[in-house]
Amino acid sequence: MVGKKTFKTIISMLLIGTTLFGCGASSTPVNTMGEKPKNKVKIGITQFIEHDALDSARKGFIEGLKSKGYEDGKNIEIDYQNSQGDMQIAQTIAQNFASKDKDLIFAIATPSAQAALNATKEIPIVITAVTDPVKSGLAQSMESSQNNVTGTSDAVSIKTQFELIKDLAPKAKSIGIIYNTSESNSEIQMEEAKNVSKEMNLNVIAAGVTNVNEINQAIDSILSKIDVLYVFTDNVVASSIPLLVDKCYNKGIPIIGSERGQVLSGALATVGIDYFKLGFQSALSAVEVINGKKPSEVPLSTLKEMTLSINEDAIKKLNINIPSSILDKSEKVKNEIK
Template sequence: MKNKKLLSILLSVSLGAMMFTGCSSNAGSSGDVKKIGITQLVEHPALDQAKEGFIEGLAEKGFVEGENIEIDFQNAQNDNPTSQTIASNFVNDKKDLIFAISTPSAQAALNATKDIPIVFTAVTDAVEAGLVSSNENPGGNVTGTSDAIPVEKALDLIKKMVPDVKKIGVVCNTSEINSKLQVDALKEAASKEGIEVIDKGATRANEVNQAVSAIAGNVDVIFAPTDNLVASSMSIISKVASDNNIPVIGTEEGHVENGALACNGISYKELGKKAGEMAADILNGKSPSDIPVTTLEDTQLIVNKNVMKKLGLNADNLENVTFK
């Protein structure tokens, strides 16, 4: 009888220990969930696609939201001070990694922390933006993917779509280093072809209409750089250009979808996906300083068929065109 009672006590203790061990195991598992903060300057197709690609890239490397990563997405609504607040909140929340979509978002994140790994995307020149010491050897806690494409590709497309071009108009955000670099590069390349570039700056969405209207009557074509203000205002730019029978040559697919005539640009989803793969390597222990900044080599030629027809143009001298 005593033996039976002792056996019962031992079984109870053993079961209790097993239950306790099970609870401890679950707590340890939840502790393995990595916290990722995503900060995006503004919503527009290119940046949205980059975010989508980032999450997909992570998943393909084994980091799945709801399983072993927790994603906190914040949008600054095109306000730089808000980007800084978002970054500071991510630091206070002790995120394991920050994904910054756009140059201002990445700069805000770096201002907030030199310790938490930062992966950026949709940055044209990370060195000029002060994010890395060099693309090959970033140093510090930052690396990512650049959306830089040779401006000569855009100029070549402009000359093919508008053979008699003499003046190119550009609307850009004067507060974004990305835009300044592209405009300067376009001016240098165009001057070699005897083509004048007329640029007009804007810093807010409500200034875009006035800016594009100011140059629309004095140029043969409008060039849209990879500029967040331009991308989010493309429907306005294309409307004014269309009213003046002026083609718009963009730099990414979202421009064409929102009324530009054509672009020869990269896939922002693939750009974000590559950034997601980098982030996975960092979560697995690799240092951002050991991961070079990456660009995409392949570009895609996309033409808006309806806009082309309205302007009375054709794409006969273009190869490998995707029509939208």
Template sequence: MKKLLIILSIILVAFSCSKSESSAYKIGILQLVEHPALDDANRGFVDGLKEEGFEDGKNIIIDYQNAQGEQANCITISQKFINDRSDLILAIATPAAQAIANLTKDIPILITAVTDPADSKLVADNNAPGGNVTGTSDLTPVSEQMDLLKKLIPNARRVAFLYNSSEQNSKYQVDIARKKAEEIGLITRDATITNPNEIQQVVQNLIGKVDVIYVPTDNMVSAGMPTVASITEPAKIPIICGEEGMLPRGGLATYGINYYELGKLTSKQAVKILKGESKPADMPIEYLQNLSLKINTNSAQKLGIVIPADLQ
């Protein structure tokens, strides 16, 4: 009898676990590449879900995949999520979002770390997406970042925009930065790359030709910041960044958003979708309202830059 009770208990536990897992929501997370900003967005999203009662391994099953910066991998991973019949997919960064959005119009897709979803053809309108895609934007105050550049490096005359010419996010921001830079009397030049192997040569070619470099929220350059800094620091060329994740790896300063909080903001949208309270078509793209000034004081010291009292 005891053996029979033990066997029945094991069967009941197994059945309970199986039922729990089968009723859990499947969430696929596709991240373009590893670097601090995107990593923080992912972490904020998962933590935000947990705070709302959705915990991985319990009532949700998260399948996290990193495309390692390859668009082909984005497509392969996207197809996997579709075949697995995911209940919701999070795409982190524009190329990842475009890959999955082009393959399914049925599965709810949330995007984050995308500057302008409408401009990237991911939604019909940022205020009224109208399809299966919505999410959060990482649009930063580019004009204010240019003002910060001028305030920290008042003698700067020549600025280079370092970015991946294939990334729509970056081109969008650089257009804004160029217009503002010219308004405040800066001479601009583009320093574009199309793959990580070009970073070293492109940055090396800027030595002696520019006084400062501006990097938007560019995924390829962000991932390659150690390479950039290894050339700019000895040359005493400061870097104004689009986001704070670049600062510990050689950037001088930024004025912008916190990607962890951006991920948490996206998680609130996910909860509404999972609970059936709303659909992506009716959910506007959301933006973080709290911006912060961040300065790498170690970098400033190495570059001989005196931080104005009102920025300290």
């Protein structure tokens, strides 16, 4: 017969074994630290500023999560914060997310991504709308960040955009560019634009700004010297498209954008990416992380699909002729331009 003490010991061992077995059999996704996450995966979304491209990326991310079975209020909990173009606020948001021990941070745009990485080297960070993650100090390479970052880049070829300028405004020689001197994303694009302009015998006339309030003065300083205005995927400048449209179109100066949202806001044309699709693609990377992969094991990616978008109302406002060979292969959008 088994003694009372021995019997109690056996029961205790069976209970412990059952508990351990139950944990091992759990289908709940694990995080990159190998720990069992909370019932709801806590996701902090930090967006640098509001404009069509970044808003679309956020919506695409949420939809991408949903397509894989992760829905806010059910098995994930989303905390969305917007820094309204203020880097200090972006840093505060990132620090708060880190201190509240989010399971994952989704950082939209370069400044928000940099703030998130400065705030935590442990919590997985999925980025999007970052032109060059490597040059921006967010990753060692596109193949592997070698840290807690993965996600998508919105890099587009400036040479392709300048070729579009040649097609739509063949007489243009001077390209105006307003860029944010405090954003590495813009500095990188500025360097590429200068190199491409030399190859294509174009003259770049640039004006630097540090915030939205300086846009008006910057465009006024170059307006009389340029034939076309080109707009980067620069968050500060992109949020001011309506102002730039008003200033430029009254002088008959076309605006070429770097992404579709800028055309929807009034720019004449672009060969760009769909930021909703970019955000959706970012969500697929996030799901890999939620389900147990380390961010460094998930390569960073770009969106290969490019679309020529032309604003029909801008054509009318500028009273210009665009070859049918270009119009026929473009996506036509409308934006009422006063």
